Every structure is written in C-alpha cells, then in structure tokens.
Amino acid sequence: MKHQNERAVALILATLFLAGSASDVQSQQSNSTAKNNFELTVHVTEIKHQDGKVLIGVYNKSDGFPKELEKALLTAKTAPGKPTHTFRGLSHGNYAVVVIHDRNNNGKLDRNLLGMPKEPVGLSNYSVIGISNPPTFKTASFTLSSIESINIKLNQF
Structure with a gap:
C-alpha cells in the first residue's frame, strides 16, 4: 500500500511538473509573439x-x-x-x-x-x-x- 501511495504521489508530481512546463512554454511563446508585434x-x-x-x-x-x-x-x-x-x-x-x-x-x-x-x-x-x-x-x-x-x-x- 505504501508503494502505491508513493507511486501515486510521484505520478501527481510528474503531471504537475509537465503541466507547469507546458504553461511556461506557452507563456514564452506569448511573450515572444508580443515582442515581435x-x-x-x-x-x-x-x-x-x-x-x-x-x-x-x-x-x-x-x-x-x-x-x-x-x-x-x-x-x-x-x-x-x-x-x-x-x-x-x-x-x-x-x-x-x-x-x-x-x-x-x-x-x-x-x-x-x-x-x-x-x-x-x-x-x-x-x-x-x-x-x-x-x-x-x-x-x-x-x-x-x-x-x-x-x-x-x-x-x-
């Protein structure tokens, strides 16, 4: 049970990390577009x-x-x-x-x-x-x- 909880926490953290990275990329793209307008x-x-x-x-x-x-x-x-x-x-x-x-x-x-x-x-x-x-x-x-x-x-x- 303990291993399942650790795996669930790791999966949640990985998902949050990837979601944060994707929003950073979108933010950088928006800033780049704004800079070239x-x-x-x-x-x-x-x-x-x-x-x-x-x-x-x-x-x-x-x-x-x-x-x-x-x-x-x-x-x-x-x-x-x-x-x-x-x-x-x-x-x-x-x-x-x-x-x-x-x-x-x-x-x-x-x-x-x-x-x-x-x-x-x-x-x-x-x-x-x-x-x-x-x-x-x-x-x-x-x-x-x-x-x-x-x-x-x-x-x-």
Missing part, C-alpha cells in the same frame, strides 16, 4: 525622378550600415511613385534605416571616384549627408517601442 512605416520624401526602384534597408546593428544593403535585417523595393513601405513583426530595439533611389536598377548605390553617392540616398535621423556629416549607425539609430512611422528625405548629390 511592432511595425515601422518608412515614408520616402524628396523623390525627384520616377525611374528605377527605391531600396529600403532596416538595420539592427552597425555591421554593414549603410553601405552593404545585403547585411540589413530587412529590405524592401518600392516604386518611386509609391515610396512607402511598412515592415511588420519587429521587436523592441534600436534600428537605423537607409534608403537608396536606385535609378539604374542595378541593386546598389553607385558612387563616384571619391566614394560619394551618384544616386539619391537618405538615412533615418539625417536631413543632410555629406563629407562633414558622414553616416553612422549610432547617429542614424532610433528606438522602436511601438508602431511607428518615419520620414526619410532623399539627398541629391
């Missing part, structure tokens, strides 16, 4: 030409920013006539955005011999980009903590 809408302004595509890159770290679009966390292409894109499923954190008006559709920012952009480009938190104001992730970054919308002005060079 932010949106960032990027509106591009000062588009002077209607040729090519507008490339938008969202970075969550400095690696590759702003020159290597392939290292961006998320990217999008839009038509110059519809220069707005919404990125969904983002979590709370620091982000920086680069926008390139890829006028010749080659998928990259063309530069002159001095390394200056030959195509219009814009960055979050920058109204003017130039030799005296080179872009950095630290300056371009902002904290996303809700559903947000930003305007990025394209700079002509």
Whole structure:
C-alpha cells in the first residue's frame, strides 16, 4: 500500500511538473509573439525622378550600415511613385534605416571616384549627408517601442 501511495504521489508530481512546463512554454511563446508585434512605416520624401526602384534597408546593428544593403535585417523595393513601405513583426530595439533611389536598377548605390553617392540616398535621423556629416549607425539609430512611422528625405548629390 505504501508503494502505491508513493507511486501515486510521484505520478501527481510528474503531471504537475509537465503541466507547469507546458504553461511556461506557452507563456514564452506569448511573450515572444508580443515582442515581435511592432511595425515601422518608412515614408520616402524628396523623390525627384520616377525611374528605377527605391531600396529600403532596416538595420539592427552597425555591421554593414549603410553601405552593404545585403547585411540589413530587412529590405524592401518600392516604386518611386509609391515610396512607402511598412515592415511588420519587429521587436523592441534600436534600428537605423537607409534608403537608396536606385535609378539604374542595378541593386546598389553607385558612387563616384571619391566614394560619394551618384544616386539619391537618405538615412533615418539625417536631413543632410555629406563629407562633414558622414553616416553612422549610432547617429542614424532610433528606438522602436511601438508602431511607428518615419520620414526619410532623399539627398541629391
């Protein structure tokens, strides 16, 4: 009888432990989903030409920013006539955005011999980009903590 009671107690404890683990997993999944429910809408302004595509890159770290679009966390292409894109499923954190008006559709920012952009480009938190104001992730970054919308002005060079 004593062994049956010990087995029953062990079975009850195991069931409670498994039920608690399952609810912890569900709680973690809910928290994970809640963390990834932010949106960032990027509106591009000062588009002077209607040729090519507008490339938008969202970075969550400095690696590759702003020159290597392939290292961006998320990217999008839009038509110059519809220069707005919404990125969904983002979590709370620091982000920086680069926008390139890829006028010749080659998928990259063309530069002159001095390394200056030959195509219009814009960055979050920058109204003017130039030799005296080179872009950095630290300056371009902002904290996303809700559903947000930003305007990025394209700079002509």
